Amino acid sequence: MSAVAGHGASVHIQNCGKTFPDGTQALAPASLDIVSGETLVLLGPSGCGKTTMLRIIAGLETPDAGGRVLFDTTDMTAVPIEQRHVGMVFQSYALFPNMTVAENIGYGLKIRGVDKSVRAARVAEMVALTNIGGLENRRIDQLSGGQRQRVALARAVAVRPRVLLLDEPLTALDASLRDRLRSELNSLLRSLGITAIYVTHDQAEAMELGDRIVVMRKGAIAQIGTPREIYFAPQNRFVAEFVGAANIVEGPVAGGRLTLPGGWLALDNAADNAAAVAMIRPETIGIVAEADAFLRGTVESVAFIGDRQRLVVTGAANQPLTVDAPNTINVRAGERVGLSVTPQAVRVLPKED
Amino acid sequence: MSHRNFIWICLLPLVVVTAAFFLLPMAQLLAVGAGGSRGVSAYLAIITEPRYRATLINTVVLAAATTIATLVIATIAGLFLQRHRFPGRAVLIAMLTFPLAFPGVVVGFLIILLAGRQGLIGAITAAVTGEKVVFAYSIFGLFLGYLYFSIPRVILTVMAAVQKLDIGLEEAARSLGASPWAVQRDVVLPALGPAFVASGAIAFATAMGAFGTAFTLATNIDVLPMLIYTEFTLAANFAISAALSIGLGVIAWAILALARSMSGGAVAAAG
Amino acid sequence: MRDRLIFASQLGFTLLVAAFLVVPVVLSITAGVTVNYFRGIQSGVTLQWVVQVWNLYAGEIGLSFLIAFATLAVTLVVGVPAAYGLHVKGGRLSRVIEEIITLPLAIPGLAIALALLLTYGGFGGFRQSWLFILAGHVVFTMPFMVRSVMAVFASVDIKTLDEGAASLGASPWTRFCNVIVPNAMPGILAGSLMVVTLSLGEFNLTWMLHTPLTKTLPVGLADSYASMRLEVASAYTLIFFIMIVPLLVAMQMFAEKGETK
Numbered sequence: 001m002s003a004v005a006g007h008g009a010s011v012h013i014q015n016c017g018k019t020f021p022d023g024t025q026a027l028a029p030a031s032l033d034i035v036s037g038e039t040l041v042l043l044g045p046s047g048c049g050k051t052t053m054l055r056i057i058a059g060l061e062t063p064d065a066g067g068r069v070l071f072d073t074t075d076m077t078a079v080p081i082e083q084r085h086v087g088m089v090f091q092s093y094a095l096f097p098n099m100t101v102a103e104n105i106g107y108g109l110k111i112r113g114v115d116k117s118v119r120a121a122r123v124a125e126m127v128a129l130t131n132i133g134g135l136e137n138r139r140i141d142q143l144s145g146g147q148r149q150r151v152a153l154a155r156a157v158a159v160r161p162r163v164l165l166l167d168e169p170l171t172a173l174d175a176s177l178r179d180r181l182r183s184e185l186n187s188l189l190r191s192l193g194i195t196a197i198y199v200t201h202d203q204a205e206a207m208e209l210g211d212r213i214v215v216m217r218k219g220a221i222a223q224i225g226t227p228r229e230i231y232f233a234p235q236n237r238f239v240a241e242f243v244g245a246a247n248i249v250e251g252p253v254a255g256g257r258l259t260l261p262g263g264w265l266a267l268d269n270a271a272d273n274a275a276a277v278a279m280i281r282p283e284t285i286g287i288v289a290e291a292d293a294f295l296r297g298t299v300e301s302v303a304f305i306g307d308r309q310r311l312v313v314t315g316a317a318n319q320p321l322t323v324d325a326p327n328t329i330n331v332r333a334g335e336r337v338g339l340s341v342t343p344q345a346v347r348v349l350p351k352e353d
Numbered sequence: 354m355s356h357r358n359f360i361w362i363c364l365l366p367l368v369v370v371t372a373a374f375f376l377l378p379m380a381q382l383l384a385v386g387a388g389g390s391r392g393v394s395a396y397l398a399i400i401t402e403p404r405y406r407a408t409l410i411n412t413v414v415l416a417a418a419t420t421i422a423t424l425v426i427a428t429i430a431g432l433f434l435q436r437h438r439f440p441g442r443a444v445l446i447a448m449l450t451f452p453l454a455f456p457g458v459v460v461g462f463l464i465i466l467l468a469g470r471q472g473l474i475g476a477i478t479a480a481v482t483g484e485k486v487v488f489a490y491s492i493f494g495l496f497l498g499y500l501y502f503s504i505p506r507v508i509l510t511v512m513a514a515v516q517k518l519d520i521g522l523e524e525a526a527r528s529l530g531a532s533p534w535a536v537q538r539d540v541v542l543p544a545l546g547p548a549f550v551a552s553g554a555i556a557f558a559t560a561m562g563a564f565g566t567a568f569t570l571a572t573n574i575d576v577l578p579m580l581i582y583t584e585f586t587l588a589a590n591f592a593i594s595a596a597l598s599i600g601l602g603v604i605a606w607a608i609l610a611l612a613r614s615m616s617g618g619a620v621a622a623a624g
Numbered sequence: 625m626r627d628r629l630i631f632a633s634q635l636g637f638t639l640l641v642a643a644f645l646v647v648p649v650v651l652s653i654t655a656g657v658t659v660n661y662f663r664g665i666q667s668g669v670t671l672q673w674v675v676q677v678w679n680l681y682a683g684e685i686g687l688s689f690l691i692a693f694a695t696l697a698v699t700l701v702v703g704v705p706a707a708y709g710l711h712v713k714g715g716r717l718s719r720v721i722e723e724i725i726t727l728p729l730a731i732p733g734l735a736i737a738l739a740l741l742l743t744y745g746g747f748g749g750f751r752q753s754w755l756f757i758l759a760g761h762v763v764f765t766m767p768f769m770v771r772s773v774m775a776v777f778a779s780v781d782i783k784t785l786d787e788g789a790a791s792l793g794a795s796p797w798t799r800f801c802n803v804i805v806p807n808a809m810p811g812i813l814a815g816s817l818m819v820v821t822l823s824l825g826e827f828n829l830t831w832m833l834h835t836p837l838t839k840t841l842p843v844g845l846a847d848s849y850a851s852m853r854l855e856v857a858s859a860y861t862l863i864f865f866i867m868i869v870p871l872l873v874a875m876q877m878f879a880e881k882g883e884t885k
Binding site: 092155 | 522525543
Binding site: 454602 | 630631634635638639641644645646647648651652661662701702706712725727728729730731732735736738740742762766770790797822825826828831849850854858861869871872875876
């Protein structure tokens with residue numbers, strides 16, 4: 001295990017953009033620094049440029065002129081992928097159907113001319129690491145989706161890459177398997193201590209796996225931050241709405257109060273603003289007696305989900321508010337309720353053009 | 354009318370036509386083959402009779418050479434055409450595939466125009482070296498002819514297979530450190546294996562049975578279809594020609610059946 | 625730089641292959657309209673050879689079209705219902721039938737022709753009519769029609785459509801006309817193009833089956849190659865190209881349309 005631990009390079013992306021021959025800009029020039037050993041998640045909807053960014057780091061795409069990719073201090077921009085010493089896990093897994101599981105895992109070592117016995121030992125180590133013992137001599141078409149995913153990971157890690165690149169590695173799996181593999185992947189990445197760049201459109205994956213998350217939109221970086229920063233302090237409406245559920249409310253701010261149709265909310269040191277936009281997470285809104293609250297509304301619907309109940313409250317803000325309430329309180333549609341929100345939970349978003 | 358009966362009515366005409374014009378004649382062919390002076394041993398004559406055996410070997414070698422050459426040519430061109438986008442690509446593909454349904458006779462004539470007595474190659478070599486090169490009527494001319502009608506079909510198969518190839522496989526191999534040559538050797542060519550088997554078998558079976566091209570190029574080229582033709586029309590040796598046809602048919606069918614069981618896909622010859 | 629070189633050499637190779645296929649066709653077309661091919665194109669451009677071919681071989685060309693469309697009619701009437709039957713019925717028997725009707729693709733035309741001759745050669749009236757050639761062409765082209773239609777059935781889940789129509793009260797015959805045939809149309813069209821093209825160009829079978837009174841276009845071609853001057857043979861080939869190329873183009877367009885779906 002120690003043999004594969006802690007040898008990640010830091011990655012520096014400087015001013016990398018990508019314009020395709022037909023003129024579409026997949027990625028606006030962007031810069032990004034990834035610390036050695038860090039797991040960085042590129043998160044965004046399809047077409048946001050996250051895969052292009054990953055492929056530039058991998059060496060499968062060349063950045064537009066002026067862009068540079070560095071591993072530690074070495075400029076890799078002109079180095080083809082086969083010499084970058086990366087490991088890559090593909091969404092389709094891209095396992096070689098003409099090779100067995102063991103041959104797939106050992107392929108990178110074989111190409112590097114690693115001695116057969118060393119190779120066998122490393123393959124065995126990878127097999128143990130990814131829990132696929134007994135499958136070594138299987139053909140790829142005899143494997144389940146989850147097994148394929150593990151083989152793909154083992155193959156990418158076996159060469160002890162300087163950077164591990166993962167392109168939506170769990171997307172092809174069904175939901176329950178995805179959850180299990182996600183936590184396995186998480187502990188594996190932690191124990192390897194490898195620099196990993198992980199592309200996904202699934203915010204739960206991003207939250208669990210990322211040391212930091214880069215939220216991308218329309219070929220540009222929307223925000224970089226830890227999962228907590230991204231969730232609680234989104235810098236714009238897109239991030240707020242893309243990561244988790246969000247209520248977006250609009251109204252004037254004066255004297256530390258945001259005035260809404262159903263009352264007002266106290267804010268933490270907010271400047272006066274005639275037309276402010278703020279975000280409130282559904283689970284931060286408490287249901288209280290109408291008389292005890294400064295913001296009031298009418299429950300339009302109640303959906304019991306199990307671990308909580310989801311209410312839609314109208315009349316409080318200019319749009320219906322979604323509220324995640326504990327499953328124990330007793331509310332019914334049509335009831336008038338008071339809403340309590342701590343000042344910290346109301347996030348005023350910067351004005352957008 | 355029940356659905357079951359309706360299905361039988363749908364199938365009936367096909368069964369009748371096939372029985373009358375294919376199964377019955379083939380059975381007759383089988384009977385005639387065994388009905389000559391040699392009896393059932395006529396079926397072994399293709400191997401035991403030195404003259405027939407030599408022709409069989411000739412035909413197999415020629416068909417095998419055609420198959421290998423076609424596969425090499427079509428793979429290089431097909432990979433190139435499927436992997437690059439450039440102006441004129443569509444025209445080039447059209448040029449490479451339109452001879453798909455040219456009959457063998459026409460192909461033979463085209464080879465004569467290329468390498469015959471009044472052919473282009475003859476004219477060029479006569480002008481350059483003073484010596485006129487004519488090979489249309491030799492076994493090499495026949496080889497070129499078979500190449501001519503095999504290339505379009507195999508290129509189409511290879512291109513379709515390349516298109517279906519997951520580009521991620523190549524990227525994965527490269528990410529693991531494989532050079533462009535290693536990627537071709539370890540990933541691309543193995544992945545195209547079934548397409549090679551399928552289209553190679555078709556090329557082989559078609560070359561084995563091709564009659565039109567050999568007929569047009571005519572001069573003493575010894576291939577099985579020509580032998581059957583001369584035995585039947587000139588020597589009126591019905592039994593032997595029937596037995597040889599059965600032998601030819603069995604070889605062609607066996608190759609295709611073998612290829613199909615290996616590649617798992619649908620394999621069929623035409624022309 | 626290395627990539628450029630690889631690209632250039634691959635392009636060069638591909639162009640060479642294309643030249644091998646195209647140059648003889650160009651030669652043939654040129655020869656067909658040249659006054660004297662031996663002296664080259666500067667001897668003048670003429671349509672005299674084309675006219676001569678038309679006068680000599682119009683009958684063959686006409687017969688070829690008659691046979692091609694008759695073959696199409698038979699393969700449609702017999703093949704389309706059979707494809708449906710084979711698809712819906714499934715099971716072992718269907719596979720055996722499919723296997724048998726596909727055999728003519730593997731067995732050389734020469735063998736099939738011999739078999740037909742040895743079986744029906746004695747039936748003078750049939751032997752001497754064009755229907756004899758038609759029989760051969762039907763056997764040879766049937767698998768293309770059946771398989772082309774079955775391929776469509778496999779991709780559109782015709783069984784569910786059929787059952788849906790049945791649940792609405794349609795009889796088998798009504799379903800066949802209103803649901804099966806319209807949905808099989810792409811396969812029927814592709815198969816039809818294939819059948820007509822193959823029938824027009826068929827030589828291996830036809831050469832054995834023809835009589836002096838039932839010569840087809842390719843038989844006439846072989847005739848002219850053996851006995852006519854090069855210009856006439858070329859002009860005849862030119863006429864063949866003019867007839868077959870639109871069909872090939874249509875087939876290719878069809879294949880592309882199928883791919884993009």
